[in-house]
Amino acid sequence: MTHFAVLNLPTFADQRGSLTVMERALPFEVVRTYWIHGADGQTRGGHRHTYTRQALIAISGKIDVYMNDGVTAETIALDHPGKCLLVEPKDWHTMNFGPGSVLLVMSSHPYDRSEYIDTPYE
Template identity: 35%
Template sequence: MKLEQARIINLPKVEDPRGNLTFIEESKHIPFDIKRVYYLYDVPGGESRGGHANTKTAQLIIAVSGSFDVIVDNGLMKQRFHLNRSYFGLYIPTYLWRELDNFSSSSVCLVLASDFYSPDDYIRDYNEFLKVVRCDSQSTFS
């Protein structure tokens, strides 16, 4: 999986003196239909979340409040994204390892997912992830 497929998506921002509004329409602003929405909050200082790759589910990660970092890893290279604006979303396709850390106090991480939750969709062991992506990249070039 190419690391550059993980990218920041600018979401619509309607500015108003009474407060701004951002909206997301599936398959228009993001490259998938939304099947699941979840959010992380009250993450204690120094803790990390994520630590997995998905085999079927793409995600859009948004810092709706506060800030945090997302480290995306394709098995060869890593890239760190700092999310701190509610009108930016980080698109993460399948087969990319992700970890979230550096949470500010009162941060809220919103995740839009392209599929329903299934434990079989997750690779939670990093060494297993490396085996899968290296095997896949070798078959791609054979």
């Protein structure tokens, strides 16, 4: 059991493959979507936000996400496209990318560099 919110999205599989559904699953409206790829062996992130909420899904491969909310620190493995990690504004996070990984990120707000907090918790 994790301290941080992880959603297990409905996934339907048969001999033709798998289909994972994201419908009314997030506690915020998505206004920005992007994906990170080609980052094999790299660490990304290293910040928290003032107000932006995010949802992270490893569409392919494995991504270890280090989370720290100032009270609890934990690493969560995103290793299935039906697993969605919610990142709250207070959550310091870094993402370590395994080979061939693709990370889908859905955000509650448009990009605004001024609301990033680059100082980690002590």
